Amino acid sequence: MQEIIISRQQLKILLAKQKERTMKKLAALLAILSMSIAQAQIKVKINGKPLAENATVKAEDIKTFDVSFTNPKKLSYIGSGRAIFGVALLSPKNQLIEEYIIKKDGINGVESLLADVNVFLNVIADANGETQFKPRVLDHPFLEMLGRDDDETIKIEINLMFFDKIGYEKYGEPVVLVKKFVFMIDNKSNAVAYVQKQQEQKAKEDAAEAERDKARMAEKLEAEAKKKKKGVLGSLLNKIN
Incomplete structure (x- = not known):
């Protein structure tokens, strides 16, 4: 009976130690993550x-x-140069x-x-429909652009650069x-919806093209019938004359 009591106590101790090790690992990972965020020169917030x-x-x-x-590199000369936050x-x-730049x-x-250090700027338009970031390739807002792409994974790169003129x-x-x-x-939900939409659009276009082909064929047959009828009438008139 004594051995069973000791075994239970040992089990409790082992479980407690394992839990402690797990908590320490989790705390270490959170510390590394927090340090990574704190040390980054570019900071990002998603949904705040x-x-x-x-x-x-x-x-x-x-x-x-x-x-x-934060902490952008100091420039010795700016002149007529250009800075882009992209x-x-x-x-x-x-x-x-x-x-978006x-x-x-x-x-x-x-x-x-460059003076706007630690000032968060919205890439997605705010409640007033405003954002300083402008698309330079196409003309679609950020979220709409995600919905127009069939890639299941999209990489986002954020840079701050200077160009001498x-x-x-x-x-x-x-x-x-x-x-x-x-x-x-992870853009899978948008990619699936986009591909489905493209397929539906293609099906509509194919159906419309089939209807146009049908109409063109009907017009062709009607024209041939009229031509044939005209030829028969002409032949009869020639015989009468």
């Missing part, structure tokens, strides 16, 4: 909550998307789908942008001002 770099978020869960930067959408093959030119413009409307190589921030979007 900080997002860690290389995290994955589902497209259908995104309601708001805000970004900020949010790029990339396919699994690393091809650009779209990029804030672009500032010249000393005043560049300095005003080297001629009329010509700019040099980019100077990276902060370490880029990358995360992934």
Whole structure:
């Protein structure tokens, strides 16, 4: 009987130690995650909550998307240069789908942008329909762009860069001002819906084309019938004459 009591006590001790180790591991992981977020030069919030770099978020869960930067590299000369704060959408093959940018030119413009450290800017339009980020490839808002793409996974790259002006409307190589921030979007729900919509659209177009073919064939047969009838009448008239 004594052995059973000791075994139970030992089991309780083992379970307690295992739980303690698990909690320590979890605390360590949370500490690393918090440190990663704190040290990042670009910070991202999805639905108001900080997002860690290389995290994955589902497209259908995104309601708001805000970004900020801190500690940008000091520029020794700005002149007529250009600064771009950009949010790029990339396919699994690393091809650009779209990029939303804030672009500032010249000393005043560049300095005003770089002065906005730790100021979160909304990529998705706010309640008033406003955002400083503008699409530079197509003309669709961020969430709408996700819904128009058939990629199940989309990589988001956020950069802050400066370009020296080297001629009329010509700019040099980019100077990276902060370490880029990358995360992934699980876009499967949008991709499935988009493909289905495309298939439905194609079916409608095919049906419409079939109706047009049918109408053209009917017109052709009618024209041939009229021509044949005209030929018969002409032949009869010739015989009468």
